[in-house]
Every structure is written in C-alpha cells, then in structure tokens.
C-alpha cells in the first residue's frame with residue numbers, strides 16, 4: 001500500500017462563526033460547488049460551535065458529511081460550569097471533536113495534560129479526537145519546533161497507550177469518520193495570518209509526526225494515521241499541500257467559512 005492510499009480529509013473549523021440562519025444556505029452553496037462523486041476522494045468534516053451542532057448535523061448528514069465539536073471536557077459530569085461532556089456530544093450524534101486547538105491552549109490555558117485527558121476521554125466514548133499540535137513563532141525562530149511538537153504529541157500518545165489499544169471504530173452516521181484518532185499540525189504563526197507554512201516546512205513536520213507516532217504505536221498504525229495541515233490553508237495552496245506525501249488533508253479556518261471556496265478546496269483532493 002502506498003502513502004497515497006490514505007483517503008484525504010478536509011475539515012472546516014468554523015470557530016465562533018456561522019449563525020443558525022446561515023447553516024442551511026451554507027450547505028446549499030457548498031453542495032452546489034462540490035463535484036459529484038468527490039466523496040470517493042475526500043472525507044469532509046465541519047467543526048461547528050456547540051449551539052449550531054444540531055442544525056449542522058441535520059444539514060450535513062443527508063449529504064454524507066461528518067460533523068464535529070470544537071472542544072469537550074474530559075470529566076464525565078459534574079460541577080464544570082460552561083463545559084460539555086463527551087456523552088453530551090454523543091447524545092446528539094456527534095462522534096468527532098477537535099482537541100487542543102492552539103486557540104484553546106492560548107486563550108483558555110489548556111495544558112498538554114488536559115489535552116491528553118480529553119483525548120483519552122474521547123476515545124473511551126467512541127469519539128474521534130482531532131488532536132491539534134504546533135509551535136509558536138518564537139518557538140520556530142529558536143529552533144524548538146520538533147521539541148515542542150514531540151512534547152505535545154508524546155503527552156497525548158503516552159496517555160492513550162496507558163489507557164488501552166487504539167482501534168478504529170465503526171461509522172454511526174453517513175460520512176462519519178472511523179479513524180481512532182487524527183492529528184492536525186497547525187503552526188500557531190500560520191493561523192489566521194495569511195502566512196502559510198511552506199510545503200517543505202509542512203511536510204517536514206508531518207513526516208516527523210508520523211515518525212513519533214510510529215515509535216510509540218508501531219509502523220502499521222502510523223502509516224494509517226491521517227495528519228492534517230492547518231494554518232492559512234486556502235484555494236491557492238491546498239493542491240500543493242495535499243500533494244505532500246505525509247499531508248492527508250487540511251484543517252481550515254477562514255477559508256472554510258466561504259462555502260464555494262471550501263468546496264473548491266475539497267474538489268482539489270485526489271485519492
């Protein structure tokens with residue numbers, strides 16, 4: 001099996017955007033541009049704000065797209081004002097969530113340990129965690145990129161390893177992801193800045209992530225792992241990114257808010 005056999009995954013991270021009234025028009029416009037049969041080449045995921053999840057599920061499930069949350073708490077229940085549990089997500093049919101997005105780490109003080117606990121809780125609840133890692137500009141400038149990414153990854157992978165085996169899970173709904181875990185490399189300096197990593201910079205870190213994963217879980221698992229790139233991914237750079245051997249898709253912020261642009265990006269994916 002060659003590396004190109006991993007199916008591409010394009011994930012839109014809507015962040016704190018898209019009002020309820022915009023959801024259905026978004027999917028109409030998106031589906032108008034998405035090529036027929038493109039789901040053979042690419043899985044498509046929308047990470048929506050909590051309050052928009054039901055509407056996003058309703059609009060996307062019939063069309064075969066997956067829906068994810070952007071965050072989740074690691075405890076099962078209790079006095080955690082403002083938080084949402086894994087079971088609350090599965091109650092409404094959400095089977096994927098972002099974990100450890102740099103905006104959560106930066107603005108909400110999420111530690112590597114909290115990200116690891118969330119990952120373990122997601123797996124225990126048959127939710128696919130899309131675990132985000134990436135270095136800041138200062139860290140890149142000081143040559144600490146690999147050190148930072150390996151620290152972030154190893155904290156998560158070791159917690160997962162102690163928790164039990166990683167198994168791919170069954171699909172519950174049309175378009176659902178069945179990956180046990182997905183990793184997203186998002187260099188913080190490239191997020192929302194219009195300054196994407198170069199293809200070489202992105203591929204270099206993706207290859208490194210696959211190696212770190214292989215060291216802990218073995219070559220077979222790391223070969224199957226889908227690793228997404230995020231950070232100013234757009235219409236102009238997506239094809240080049242997807243052509244890299246270890247880049248299996250994108251986690252797209254700003255460009256995913258424009259349905260025609262995001263559909264065009266999905267059209268660029270080839271198996």
Ligand code: 13P
Nearest residue numbers: 013191192231232253254
């Ligand atoms: P942008 O695509 O807007 O840079 O955001 C990337 C991101 O944070 C996706 O999670």
